[in-house]
Amino acid sequence: MGLAELKKTVKKVLTKLPGGEILFTRIVRIFILFMRDVPIRFRTMINGKDIPDPERVYWINPARIVYYTNYCGNLSDNECREAAKLRWQAQSFRGQVFDRIKDKAKAKDGNWDKSSLKFEDILIHKALSLRIHKNVSWEDTEFFTNALTSIESGAILWDCIDKKSLLVRCDYLDSLIKSIKENGFKLNHKITLQGDDPNSLAKHPRMGEEILVNIGRNGEYLFQDGRHRLAIAKILQLNEIPVKVLVRHTEWQNLRMALHKITCNLKNHALEQLPYHPDLADFVHSSVGDDIIFAIQPFIAESESNPKLLDLGAKFGYFCHKFEGFGYDCYGIEPNVELVWIAEKLRIGEGKSFTIIQKSLLEYIGQSNNDLRHYHTVLAFDLPKSIRRVNAWEEFKNWLNSLCCDQIFFDITNFDENETGSEKNLNSRGEFIHFVLESCSLTHSETLLMNNVDKREIVRFYK
Numbered sequence: 001m002g003l004a005e006l007k008k009t010v011k012k013v014l015t016k017l018p019g020g021e022i023l024f025t026r027i028v029r030i031f032i033l034f035m036r037d038v039p040i041r042f043r044t045m046i047n048g049k050d051i052p053d054p055e056r057v058y059w060i061n062p063a064r065i066v067y068y069t070n071y072c073g074n075l076s077d078n079e080c081r082e083a084a085k086l087r088w089q090a091q092s093f094r095g096q097v098f099d100r101i102k103d104k105a106k107a108k109d110g111n112w113d114k115s116s117l118k119f120e121d122i123l124i125h126k127a128l129s130l131r132i133h134k135n136v137s138w139e140d141t142e143f144f145t146n147a148l149t150s151i152e153s154g155a156i157l158w159d160c161i162d163k164k165s166l167l168v169r170c171d172y173l174d175s176l177i178k179s180i181k182e183n184g185f186k187l188n189h190k191i192t193l194q195g196d197d198p199n200s201l202a203k204h205p206r207m208g209e210e211i212l213v214n215i216g217r218n219g220e221y222l223f224q225d226g227r228h229r230l231a232i233a234k235i236l237q238l239n240e241i242p243v244k245v246l247v248r249h250t251e252w253q254n255l256r257m258a259l260h261k262i263t264c265n266l267k268n269h270a271l272e273q274l275p276y277h278p279d280l281a282d283f284v285h286s287s288v289g290d291d292i293i294f295a296i297q298p299f300i301a302e303s304e305s306n307p308k309l310l311d312l313g314a315k316f317g318y319f320c321h322k323f324e325g326f327g328y329d330c331y332g333i334e335p336n337v338e339l340v341w342i343a344e345k346l347r348i349g350e351g352k353s354f355t356i357i358q359k360s361l362l363e364y365i366g367q368s369n370n371d372l373r374h375y376h377t378v379l380a381f382d383l384p385k386s387i388r389r390v391n392a393w394e395e396f397k398n399w400l401n402s403l404c405c406d407q408i409f410f411d412i413t414n415f416d417e418n419e420t421g422s423e424k425n426l427n428s429r430g431e432f433i434h435f436v437l438e439s440c441s442l443t444h445s446e447t448l449l450m451n452n453v454d455k456r457e458i459v460r461f462y463k
Contacts, residue, residue: 052245054104054245056245057187058281061241063234065222069097069214070111070117071108098246100225103247104246108247113249119227120234123141128235129231138167147166177232180236210242210244211226211229214246215245217252217345219252219350258338259271259275270285272286272288273285273316276346289322292458296448299377299407299462301328306327308328309379310405312381315336315343316343321347321352321354330354334357335363344356362392375403376406378408380411381409397435401441407461409459412433442461442462443462444463
């Protein structure tokens with residue numbers, strides 16, 4: 001007996017019982033949920049922490065979703081271009097996105113993240129904009145004309161089979177606009193509009209349908225499904241919407257795997273810096289970066305035009321991300337090739353323009369005599385022990401002497417009063433502070449932050 005025959009037999013038996021039809025509907029719903037959820041849970045279990053739960057909801061700014069996914073499957077480039085023309089004519093783009101069941105929680109290689117189709121160019125976005133801003137009748141929009149032509153040619157769109165049912169669909173979109181305007185953007189299972197089936201799979205608390213996105217090689221969000229809700233959110237300029245991630249590009253997944261490997265080698269498996277991307281929020285990180293930003297916030301330039309920042313030991317570029325948001329032109333120095341690779345991908349994904357230079361601090365100091373930039377702020381929160389060797393202090397001193405800046409922030413936590421060895425005798429905090437003041441044009445110092453948890457001490461040197 002096949003699945004269809006089994007379903008028919010069970011329905012026939014249950015519908016003879018009191019309330020049997022409702023019971024049958026619930027059984028079918030549970031069965032479908034089971035068949036969808038178990039393979040995905042098994043897949044993510046095999047992959048461990050590298051692939052997050054595909055039903056996890058992320059709240060992101062809708063402005064981050066600029067392009068449609070451009071998946072062509074096994075088509076050649078020419079076939080893909082021809083198919084794209086037909087999809088544009090029909091305004092039906094399902095052929096260039098992934099299968100929401102078969103491809104869920106997968107990493108896929110290829111150029112599907114290289115897209116030229118902007119979401120805001122599609123007809124439904126333009127129609128909703130006219131409807132929201134100018135109250136233009138649906139029937140006077142190009143979207144309606146195009147959709148009706150497709151339906152009259154035999155296509156079924158949103159279960160619409162004629163003009164009357166298409167107008168009912170447009171009424172539903174009006175109610176969706178009204179709901180989002182009045183109540184904000186809610187999770188799908190927390191809102192039921194006229195015409196919605198509250199018992200449908202789309203309204204399930206865990207497996208419910210939200211706006212679906214895919215993530216490209218550099219962390220870019222590409223649209224997959226839910227265009228009406230996304231268009232309304234964009235037009236209303238909402239700050240955040242709930243989305244689920246269907247597919248990640250292999251290169252982005254490699255970044256996640258690299259971060260996972262890094263955390264395995266760290267104390268408490270916690271990253272020292274927040275990886276600046278919503279999709280990396282599942283990685284445990286310390287609050288040190290946020291604590292430091294809070295401490296130095298009063299000294300961030302506000303009036304200076306395009307002040308410059310230099311971060312010595314940039315890691316993932318956390319401080320470059322932060323300071324660029326404050327209006328700074330940022331430069332970072334980081335010796336670790338893998339961290340520079342991660343920082344560059346995060347920079348592209350977040351649309352930032354800072355520069356990370358792959359050099360050790362000693363290499364940078366030795367080659368930076370021609371750096372004539374005036375830095376408003378220099379961050380040195382990761383001063384390596386290599387700089388504390390006897391033969392490095394003179395180079396460091398010369399660099400400090402030539403450095404043109406308004407302030408430097410040093411993390412001097414590691415300058416232990418009791419440290420001994422073959423290093424230059426500048427192990428105490430007091431000796432290091434005196435050394436810096438003696439070596440550069442800055443004349444004052446003050447302690448800004450002493451974290452009682454890890455005894456972290458930040459010192460600011462200034463004019």
